[in-house]
Structure formats: C-alpha cells, structure tokens
Amino acid sequence: xxxxxxxxxxxxxxxxxxxxxxxxxxxxxxxxxxxxxxxxxxxxxxxxxxxxxxxxxxxxxxxxxxxxxxxxxxxxxxxxxxxxxxxxxxxxxxxxxxxxxxxxxxxxxxxxxxxxxxxxxxxxx
Amino acid sequence: xxxxxxxxxxxxxxxxxxxxxxxxxxxxxxxxxxxxxxxxxxxxxxxxxxxxxxxxxxxxxxxxxxxxxxxxxxxxxxxxxxxxxxxxxxxxxxxxxxxxxxxxxxxxxxxxxxxxxxxxxxxxxxxxxxxxxxxxxxxxxxxxxxx
Amino acid sequence: xxxxxxxxxxxxxxxxxxxxxxxxxxxxxxxxxxxxxxxxxxxxxxxxxxxxxxxxxxxxxxxxxxxxxxxxxxxxxxxxxxxxxxxxxxxxxxxxxxxxxxxxxxxxxxxxxxxxxxxxxxxxxxxxxxxxxxxxxxxxxxxxxxxxxxxxxxxxxxxxxxxxxxxxxxxxxxxxxxxxxxxxxxxxxxxxxxxxxxxxxxxxxxxxxxxxxxxxxxxxxxxxxxxxxxxxxxxxxxxxxxxxxxxxxxxxxxxxxxxxxxxxxxxxxxxxxxxxxxxxxxxxxxxxxxxxxxxxxxxxxxxxxxxxxxxxxxxxxxxxxxxxxxxxxxxxxxxxxxx
Numbered sequence: 001x002x003x004x005x006x007x008x009x010x011x012x013x014x015x016x017x018x019x020x021x022x023x024x025x026x027x028x029x030x031x032x033x034x035x036x037x038x039x040x041x042x043x044x045x046x047x048x049x050x051x052x053x054x055x056x057x058x059x060x061x062x063x064x065x066x067x068x069x070x071x072x073x074x075x076x077x078x079x080x081x082x083x084x085x086x087x088x089x090x091x092x093x094x095x096x097x098x099x100x101x102x103x104x105x106x107x108x109x110x111x112x113x114x115x116x117x118x119x120x121x122x123x124x125x
Numbered sequence: 126x127x128x129x130x131x132x133x134x135x136x137x138x139x140x141x142x143x144x145x146x147x148x149x150x151x152x153x154x155x156x157x158x159x160x161x162x163x164x165x166x167x168x169x170x171x172x173x174x175x176x177x178x179x180x181x182x183x184x185x186x187x188x189x190x191x192x193x194x195x196x197x198x199x200x201x202x203x204x205x206x207x208x209x210x211x212x213x214x215x216x217x218x219x220x221x222x223x224x225x226x227x228x229x230x231x232x233x234x235x236x237x238x239x240x241x242x243x244x245x246x247x248x249x250x251x252x253x254x255x256x257x258x259x260x261x262x263x264x265x266x267x268x269x270x271x272x
Numbered sequence: 273x274x275x276x277x278x279x280x281x282x283x284x285x286x287x288x289x290x291x292x293x294x295x296x297x298x299x300x301x302x303x304x305x306x307x308x309x310x311x312x313x314x315x316x317x318x319x320x321x322x323x324x325x326x327x328x329x330x331x332x333x334x335x336x337x338x339x340x341x342x343x344x345x346x347x348x349x350x351x352x353x354x355x356x357x358x359x360x361x362x363x364x365x366x367x368x369x370x371x372x373x374x375x376x377x378x379x380x381x382x383x384x385x386x387x388x389x390x391x392x393x394x395x396x397x398x399x400x401x402x403x404x405x406x407x408x409x410x411x412x413x414x415x416x417x418x419x420x421x422x423x424x425x426x427x428x429x430x431x432x433x434x435x436x437x438x439x440x441x442x443x444x445x446x447x448x449x450x451x452x453x454x455x456x457x458x459x460x461x462x463x464x465x466x467x468x469x470x471x472x473x474x475x476x477x478x479x480x481x482x483x484x485x486x487x488x489x490x491x492x493x494x495x496x497x498x499x500x501x502x503x504x505x506x507x508x509x510x511x512x513x514x515x516x517x518x519x520x521x522x523x524x525x526x527x528x529x530x531x532x533x534x535x536x537x538x539x540x541x542x543x544x545x546x547x548x549x550x551x552x553x554x555x556x557x558x559x560x561x562x563x564x565x566x567x568x569x570x571x572x573x574x575x576x577x578x579x580x581x582x583x584x585x586x587x588x589x590x591x592x593x594x595x596x597x598x599x600x601x602x603x604x605x606x607x608x609x610x611x
Contacts, residue, residue: 006164007158010216011155011161013157014154014156014157014211014212015157018152018211021149022143023146028214029247029251033251039255056168057167060164061185061216061217061218062157063215067255070259071262074259074263074266083264086261086264097187100186101190101194101221106244108197108228109236109240112198114229115425116317116414118413123318126484126519128519134467141432142511143432197425202425203425206429213427223426226422226423227426229425
C-alpha cells in the first residue's frame with residue numbers, strides 16, 4: 001500500500017507539472033520555483049505534513065517536498081534558536097541534498113565528457 | 126499583408142500543433158510515480174538498517190541525486206526526460222539533473238568560470254526562492270511566537 | 273552592372289555564375305533524406321575538436337574546402353568572403369576564416385544569412401568587385417543549444433512547434449558570368465514583426481517576413497509564382513510553411529507544390545524527432561549547396577527563388593518579453609541567363 005500511495009501521489013504531482021508545461025506559457029524553471037515555494041507555504045500552513053505521513057516518498061521526492069523540508073527546518077530552528085533560525089533552519093534541513101548535487105555535479109564534470117543530443121552519446125574530453 | 130497583428134496571432138495559434146496531452150500527462154504520471162516508488166524503496170532500505178527517520182530521509186535524497194547524476198553523466202537522463210517531461214523534472218532527480226548538466230556542459234570554459242559559475246544556471250532560482258520563502262516563514266513564525 | 277529597381281530589389285545584369293559550391297553536415301543530417309547530397313558528412317559531431325564552437329568552425333571550413341575542390345579553385349583566388357553563423361559575435365565564421373587571406377565580411381541574419389551572404393557576394397561579383405566571392409554559413413546543434421537553450425544532458429521537452437538546429441554548412445562561390453547556375457536578381461527584405469513571442473515557434477515569427485519578401489520580389493521584378501519551379505524558403509519548418517501558404521492564399525495565390533522549405537527537407541520529421549523541422553543558417557546553406565545548386569547546374573531545375581528566413585531575436589530580448597522580428601531575403605537562381 002505504501003508503494004501504491006507513493007506512486008499515485010508522486011505521479012499526481014508530476015502530472016500537474018506536465019499540465020502546467022503544456023497548457024500554460026510557464027517555463028520549466030518557473031514551474032520548479034512555484035513547486036518549491038508552494039511546498040514552503042503548504043508546509044508552513046501544516047497542510048503538507050499529513051500528505052507526507054500518507055504518501056511518504058510520493059510527497060518528499062517531488063520538489064514540493066524540498067519546500068516542505070525548508071519550512072520544517074525553519075520551524076524547528078526558530079523554535080529552538082529564535083529569530084536567527086529563520087536564516088539558518090532552511091538551508092540546514094536541505095544541506096544534504098544541495099551539497100550532494102554540487103559534489104556529484106563537480107565529479108560528473110571531471111569524469112564525463114560533453115553530452116551530444118545529435119548522436120545520443122557523451123563524448124570524452 | 127492583409128492581416129493585423131492580432132489576426133495573424135490567431136492564425137499562427139491555429140496552425141501551431143498542441144502537445145498531445147493524452148500522451149504527455151500519463152507519461153509524466155508514470156515516470157514521476159516510479160521515481161517516487163524508487164525513493165520509497167531506498168527510504169525503507171535505510172530505515173530497515175536502523176537509521177533514524179530524519180537521516181534516512183536525507184540519505185534518500187542524496188541517493189536519488191547520485192542516481193540522477195550517474196544517469197545524466199551517461200547521457201541517459203535527458204533521453205528519459207524527452208518522454209517523461211515533468212515526470213523527470215519535478216522529482217529531486219530533476220533538480221540534480223539541472224545541476225549536473227551545466228557542470229558538464231560548461232567545463233570547456235574552465236572549472237571556475239565555466240563549471241563553478243554556471244552550475245546553478247538552471248537550478249539557482251529554486252534555491253533562491255525556496256530559501257527566501259523559508260526565511261519569510263521563519264520571520265512570521267517568530268513574530269507569532271513572540272506575540 | 274547591378275541595377276537597382278526599387279523595393280530592395282537589384283537586377284544583376286551580367287548574371288554572375290555560382291561557379292562552385294560545397295556542403296558539409298553532421299551525422300544526423302547525413303542520415304536524413306538529403307544525406308547523400310552533402311559533400312562531406314562527419315560521424316563525429318565534434319569534427320575532431322574539443323569544443324562545440326571550434327567544431328562549428330571546422331564544419332564551416334569543410335564546406336569551404338569542398339567548394340574550392342569542386343571548382344578547382346585556389347584558396348588565394350577568393351577575393352571576398354561573406355560569412356555568418358548563429359554564435360555570439362559571429363565567431364563560428366571569424367574563427368573558421370582566421371587563417372585565410374580573403375577579405376572577410378562577417379554577417380548576422382540568423383537563419384537568413386545564406387541568402388544575405390549570397391545576395392551580397394553576387395552583387396559584388398556583378399559589379400566586378402572581386403573575381404571570386406564566397407558566401408558561407410554554418411550552424412551546429414550543440415554550439416547553438418548551449419548558447420540559446422540548455423546544456424546537452426539537461427532533460428527538457430521540446431514543444432511541437434520547436435525546430436532543430438541543423439549541424440551543417442554550405443558555401444557558394446560566385447564569379448563572373450560563365451555557366452549555370454546564374455544569379456539573376458536579389459531582393460533584400462525588411463524586418464517584419466507580427467508580435468509572435470514564443471521562441472519555440474520561430475516558423476510563425478518568420479512567415480510574415482518570407483511572405484513580404486517573396487511578394488515584393490514577384491511584384492517588383494515582374495514575376496509570378498509560375499515563373500519558378502521552386503520557391504525555396506529557408507527554415508520556416510512545418511508551422512511557418514503552412515502560414516506562408518495561408519498568407520499567399522489571402523491574395524488568391526496557391527503556392528502548393530511550388531513551395532518547399534529547407535527545414536522540412538533536411539530531416540525526416542517523423543523518424544528523426546525534430547518536431548517542426550530543421551533550422552539554423554547551415555540548414556538552408558547545406559540544402560541549397562548540396563541539393564539545389566547541382567540541380568540548377570544540370571538543368572533539372574530551371575528557376576529557383578531561394579528565400580532564407582531569419583528570426584532576429586536574442587535570449588535576452590525574449591526574456592524581456594519582446595516579440596520576435598523576422599527577416600527574409602530572396603535570390604533568384606536560374607539555369608538560363610536571359611534577363
């Protein structure tokens with residue numbers, strides 16, 4: 001059941017994103033920004049938490065989950081440390097994902113060559 | 126030309142084929158759902174190893190980012206994304222792809238001004254507005270707690 | 273001597289000849305319907321170079337060399353080179369010609385550059401300026417993509433109206449009247465902007481310019497569409513081609529099979545997944561130099577109105593919400609030399 005809900009809820013987040021791409025003039029970058037900010041807002045309002053409890057990775061893997069994590073981190077930091085927590089909590093909560101992306105990206109830049117869509121390959125160099 | 130700008134705009138719209146929603150939306154749903162299931166499986170695996178919920182969550186994100194970086198590196202992520210659209214854009218793997226692909230692409234301009242400066246050229250706005258929104262939330266929360 | 277008859281139209285009274293031509297293309301274009309027409313096809317999209325920018329310059333050099341070889345022309349006998357590409361500051365052309373002694377005129381007309389350069393090279397030749405003048409343009413999918421859109425390995429989806437930048441180059445060398453193909457007349461277009469803002473729908477942005485230039489050429493030179501075997505637009509793609517037909521239909525003119533588009537010819541749109549078709553200044557250049565000019569030389573095609581079209585925007589202006597200005601220039605190429 002856990003997997004079914006993760007699949008359905010995660011899939012639904014993506015399907016909404018696809019509708020936004022196809023039916024509106026929104027660029028992918030705008031959609032991602034909308035998702036993250038929505039995640040923060042829904043997290044702040046306490047609406048996203050029940051979705052996470054219910055759908056697990058179906059709610060945490062989409063970028064709204066990234067926003068939810070930011071909100072959760074800020075809430076904890078503000079509660080523990082006061083106002084300064086509004087500046088530290090968000091990044092603290094997402095540090096793992098962001099740093100991993102940077103480190104793996106740098107590694108990929110060193111290890112792999114240039115991509116090439118015309119041949120569907122990655123060339124060395 | 127006998128048409129006004131707005132008449133031409135309407136004609137151009139009529140002549141421009143639309144995306145086939147009956148294809149793109151199910152594809153996004155399936156692939157996106159599948160990536161979330163992989164996330165769930167990874168999360169469960171870490172939890173079964175006795176790792177605390179919080180850390181298991183972070184490790185899951187890191188693992189998905191790693192998976193996406195490898196697929197991007199071999200030029201496979203964009204091949205899936207061509208069909209999956211938002212299904213590969215919205216999950217955290219899409220965020221990772223948006224960081225890894227410019228790092229690879231701009232290596233020819235050097236590690237500092239190419240890779241370093243352009244690594245967030247696509248994903249930057251997500252971090253900028255995510256952090257800004259969270260800071261605003263923190264200030265409101267603090268004000269509410271103080272009141 | 274060239275005679276200006278108004279409305280941007282010049283009659284080339286000496287009917288200069290396209291004495292030689294050459295084309296070069298990448299793997300995908302080589303696998304397309306015109307693959308066998310190109311003089312040089314590289315399996316390696318990098319053309320042996322380590323950056324896409326240098327790859328494009330190398331590609332352009334191949335087209336130039338093929339034209340020299342076909343015409344048995346020494347590089348030193350080229351007087352002027354009119355060259356252009358899509359890269360910022362026209363570097364694709366500047367770097368490809370940096371060790372060549374010819375007088376270099378860098379041009380930017382987006383995908384219309386082949387008509388622009390051919391028109392200028394022909395007018396120069398017709399006026400006796402320079403013995404052999406080259407018109408040379410190129411585009412490379414990977415160098416264009418990283419400048420205008422996204423990194424190669426980024427997972428994005430293209431809209432159905434988007435066009436695929438061809439990795440291709442073409443070079444035409446124009447000299448004094450000798451044999452077919454002859455350049456009879458050219459029309460320099462005006463910029464037309466009908467308010468299209470979608471950078472993924474350049475065909476729609478360019479169709480009004482194509483209509484305007486072709487209409488102007490026909491009216492000013494006293495021609496009818498029936499005077500041409502082929503009205504060849506450069507890179508309107510399927511959407512822009514439909515719109516061009518619509519615009520002519522409003523005048524009661526049916527272009528029908530008389531019209532074809534380089535962007536639709538260079539790729540198999542279904543099999544090669546290029547959506548609305550090919551684009552890039554190398555697209556019309558390679559189709560012209562690889563496929564059309566040989567047919568005019570042999571007499572299979574008698575009169576061709578080559579009309580390359582360009583979308584004159586930049587990513588900056590598109591992000592600022594501006595609409596896309598279009599341009600088109602016409603060159604009348606012919607098997608016979610009677611004016």
